[in-house]
Every structure is written in C-alpha cells, then in structure tokens.
Amino acid sequence: MGDPHPKLQAHAVTRTFGRAPQAVHALGPIDLTIAPGEFTCVVGPSGCGKSTLLRIAAGLLRPSRGELTIRTASQRPAAMIFQDYGIYDWKTVQANVRFGLDIQKVPRREANTRATDWLTRMGLADFADAYPAALSGGMRQRVAIARALAVEPEILLMDEPFAALDAQLRTILQDELLALTQTTRTTTLFITHSLEEAIVLGDRVLVMSARPGRIIAERRPPFPRPRSGEIRTTPEFTALKSELWDLLRGEVGTEAAA
Numbered sequence: 001m002g003d004p005h006p007k008l009q010a011h012a013v014t015r016t017f018g019r020a021p022q023a024v025h026a027l028g029p030i031d032l033t034i035a036p037g038e039f040t041c042v043v044g045p046s047g048c049g050k051s052t053l054l055r056i057a058a059g060l061l062r063p064s065r066g067e068l069t070i071r072t073a074s075q076r077p078a079a080m081i082f083q084d085y086g087i088y089d090w091k092t093v094q095a096n097v098r099f100g101l102d103i104q105k106v107p108r109r110e111a112n113t114r115a116t117d118w119l120t121r122m123g124l125a126d127f128a129d130a131y132p133a134a135l136s137g138g139m140r141q142r143v144a145i146a147r148a149l150a151v152e153p154e155i156l157l158m159d160e161p162f163a164a165l166d167a168q169l170r171t172i173l174q175d176e177l178l179a180l181t182q183t184t185r186t187t188t189l190f191i192t193h194s195l196e197e198a199i200v201l202g203d204r205v206l207v208m209s210a211r212p213g214r215i216i217a218e219r220r221p222p223f224p225r226p227r228s229g230e231i232r233t234t235p236e237f238t239a240l241k242s243e244l245w246d247l248l249r250g251e252v253g254t255e256a257a258a
C-alpha cells in the first residue's frame with residue numbers, strides 16, 4: 001500500500017446529547033484507525049450510536065470529547081450516503097449525480113461526462129433525464145451511490161444504505177458495491193445492521209455494544225480479495241455469521257434489559 005498514514009483516526013471519541021440530568025450518553029469512548037483502501041463495517045444494536053459515529057466522521061457533528069481526524073491527500077471530500085438516500089426530487093437523475101461535482105466547481109462538460117459514466121456503471125444510463133419520482137427504491141439508491149462515487153471521494157461513509165431495500169435487490173447491490181470498491185479501493189466506513197452484508201463487504205467487521213456504543217469485537221472475514229458474493233454459501237461464512245450474531249445478541253439483550 002502506497003500511503004502508510006491512516007485515512008481515519010478516532011481517539012477516545014464520545015458524544016453526549018442534551019445536558020445533565022437528562023443527558024444521553026450516545027457513543028463511546030471509541031478508538032478507531034482505518035487504513036487507506038480498507039473497507040470497515042460496523043454492526044451494533046439499534047440506538048447504540050452508529051449514525052452518531054458516522055455523522056462525527058462526516059464532520060456533521062462534533063464529538064463531546066476526544067478527536068476524530070480524517071486525513072485526505074487532496075481536496076476531494078468524504079462522501080456520505082444516508083439510509084434515506086438524500087437525493088433531490090426536483091433535480092433530474094443526471095443533475096443529482098452531478099451535484100457533488102457542481103459543488104466542487106468541476107467544469108460542466110467534465111462533470112456531465114463523469115456523471116454519465118457513473119450512471120452507466122450503475123445501469124441507469126437510460127434514466128439520466130428522468131426525475132427520481134419515476135424510479136424504484138433500488139434505482140434511487142443507485143443514484144445516491146453514483147452521486148457519492150462520482151466525486152471520487154477519498155473516504156466513503158455509508159449509513160445503512162441498503163436497509164430500505166428488499167432482500168433480492170440488497171444482495172444485488174451488495175455484489176455491485178463489492179465489485180466496485182475492489183476496483184477503486186476506496187476507503188469505506190460502512191454501517192449496517194445486516195451481518196451478512198458486513199461479512200460480504202468488509203475487510204473487517206467491528207461489533208458495537210449497546211448504548212453508549214463502544215467497539216467490543218473485531219473480526220476479519222477470512223476471504224481473500226477479489227472476492228465475490230459466492231462466499232455466502234461457504235461454511236466459513238456461516239460460522240462467522242453465527243459468531244457475530246452471538247456477540248450481538250448479548251448486546252441486544254443488554255439493551256432490552258436497560
């Protein structure tokens with residue numbers, strides 16, 4: 001790997017919402033280092049602070065304590081994809097995908113070329129002039145992914161991007177994202193509540209505790225890259241999934257009892 005410096009580094013990051021005595025300790029302390037090109041998945045019980053962590057990484061929220069640094073070599077931004085897509089209904093598909101490039105003041109001609117390129121890769125070339133309302137949920141999600149990737153982010157931050165999709169489409173998009181990130185080697189922090197998704201995609205899977213979310217375990221799926229979705233049917237996959245589920249089940253129980 002060319003760049004030895006971590007892309008993302010968190011030191012003792014915590015986040016609290018509100019003031020005492022009503023303060024909610026949502027997250028941390030979290031220590032986390034992500035190397036260039038690494039695909040890191042985070043799983044954890046609902047409400048444990050996963051989105052809070054991602055919003056801190058995206059610079060949308062400050063930690064209450066500690067520090068999170070993103071180290072980029074260029075002006076290229078970190079790109080974030082939310083669970084609810086965040087695409088604009090009043091812009092065409094093409095304009096949505098071009099959006100980040102327009103903000104970066106990429107010349108219109110080049111921006112259109114890059115947007116078209118990503119739409120083609122996402123199988124959406126025929127829908128460039130359509131409005132998002134005309135698209136299915138899966139297609140809208142692909143628009144959101146195309147928009148995030150078109151800026152060629154140094155770090156991709158994804159918060160349960162496939163959560164709202166049906167199982168079949170989810171599998172298809174997982175495989176697409178797998179192929180894509182193995183080509184681009186984009187550093188990615190990916191939040192999911194699907195263990196299967198985390199194992200298919202991740203170089204490592206971090207398990208978070210119940211709120212306040214801390215990292216309680218780390219596993220590296222034992223599948224060399226480039227890998228394909230076929231690993232889902234291997235005994236190693238099943239074994240890791242059940243191991244992660246055991247770790248997580250303890251935390252879901254803790255949360256329910258709290």
Ligand code: ADP
Nearest residue numbers: 017024026045046047048049050051052053211
């Ligand atoms: P997750 O994404 O893991 O489901 P979140 O990060 O969304 O969890 O939330 C973690 C905790 O912080 C929850 O208890 C949630 O209610 C609380 N929380 C999140 N954002 C805010 C906010 N802006 N104000 C107050 N509480 C919040």
Ligand code: MG
Nearest residue numbers: 050051052159
């Ligand atoms: Mg969340």
